[in-house]
Amino acid sequence: MTAFLIVLAILIAIIALPLLGLFLFSRRMAAKVEAGMPPAGQFTDVKGGRIHWLSKGEGRPVVMIHGLSGNLHNFTYATAKPLAADYRVIAVDRPGCGYSTRDRDDLARIPEQARMIAEFVEKEGIEKPLIVGHSLGGAVALTLAVNHPERIGGLALVSPLVEPQDEAPPMFRSIDISSPLIRRLIAETIAVPMAIRRGAKTLALVFAPDRPPADFGVKGGGLLSLRPDAFYATSTDLHAVPMDLPGIAPRYGEISVPAGVLYGAQDRVLDAQTHLDALRAALPEIEIVTLPETGHMPLAAAPEETESFIRRMADKTFA
Template sequence: MTIVFVILIVLAALIAAGLVYTQARTRFVEREVPAQGSFIEIDGQRLHYVDKGSVEQGEGGAIVLIHGLAGNSHNFTYALTELLAQRHRVVVVDRPGSGYSAPRPGAFSLVAQADLVAALIERLGLDRPLVVGHSLGGAVALTLAVTHPASLRGVALLAALTRVIDTPPAAFKGLDIRSRGVRRFVASVVAVPMSVLAGAKSAEQVFAPEPIPADFGVRGGGLLVQRPVAVFTASTELTQTPDSLAPIVARYGEIGMPVAILYGRGDAILDPVLHGERLPEVIAHADVTLIDGGHMIPLTAPVEVAAWIERAVERSREVQAA
């Protein structure tokens, strides 16, 4: 038996072990953190969403919440959704390939995702909601404002990606895989075991300078990223978003609706100055607020964030009435 043959056998065994472990871990994660909302099919895309509050509560203004890279609807239902649903109808959507929304080739671009959100708003009968986007979800919200301005009354950006960045944040560098084939292999065999072993370090970077909530894995949906579909989606979005965002940034001057921006001063993922404080230079009705905290303020500062969103709703009404 040659050394090459032995190496091939070992590699095959490791790959098989990775596949088996990944499948088992996926089943475990989906038992621990099951789908919490409803499903709808739009143009062949199966979306999972959470709908809280009543139509009557929606008289306070409907709100749509869009999560960020490697996130899901649990990031908002952790605490923020219940606070907002006391006065509003609140819809939280899992973006394609994230949470429990199905992946679909071609659905990862910002324009494609904005098209889906606009269609969801119409199908659910929401009357020009305030659209709130966290991190990459903020880029989707801004794309919606550019491509479907009649679908919403305003945009609220939470620690949002608003500019093109060529170098990904350190916490996400492991997802920077350019080859689709390699990305699929890593997602199916390697990423889930590695995430279980070293995922806490990445989560610490995402939450810094604040601690990770002890119940983030289940209540906050953190475990859902430990599935091949979530890894593949996050990697695809990370590599494709710069090209997808550039033409949207070039059209920011077209946005006439109010845009509220909230950032934690200690955000270790996205620069609050570049992505937040400088946005009013290119968007006429943009307003920036800074609070203490990091990138995950929807989970770590839900009361402050909910109060800020309430003000964004009121401001969107004032601008619309003027």
């Protein structure tokens, strides 16, 4: 029996020690990232968490909601500054992302994220903003328009997730994890080392066919993904999408505010035609802009075209 216990203890140590090492490495990396990229804005408490947000400029309000695995720096990289010359530009971290928080996993559901952002808009006295939503943030923006129409003035959708999909985009399928326990175990051990190893390749796939800017990791907020909590939030967001989008999509026809959509025709994350067709069918008057050579990240890859599109939608919203 003693020999058995010794062998068992050795086996446990063989398993536990590497996991402990990975855990400590991941937490040290998260601390370094947060020291180098601390919160850039301010915080507003809402039911179920708090919203981290950054405001630039003065004028009519434009609220920006980023996509999967993103943060508000996706907008401040190239889009927010020129718009802030004429508008009050408010970039938010979605609940659970960047430095925003959510208290429970069910708050990753799209209607809950929309509800928390609507509460933020109300608390901060932001009157009928133009909502800019990128990728998954586009689905949140559409849900805001459907569930909280009194809080918004217009929609400017950039590469939005619109239609339910049979499966996650290829570059994200490996993180579509249904078990919260396994999700957390991976987040605290191998997620950060794997992100360091594969991060450049994943970013290239998301941007393709455009080339990711060399400074996107810092200036665009990419390094904030090198944290266990960021992986956990991204995986939870991804798993939540098919729970809600099939119920939201049939209601797009209820949207009455000015709406427009910009898509890169070469998007490798979402199929542009599928999502544009869905919006065109639901909202025949929607303004559609297609960039023939651009992929999923026009915010950084085609900033001038993105700015011009948002300005046109602001003109319609605030007319």
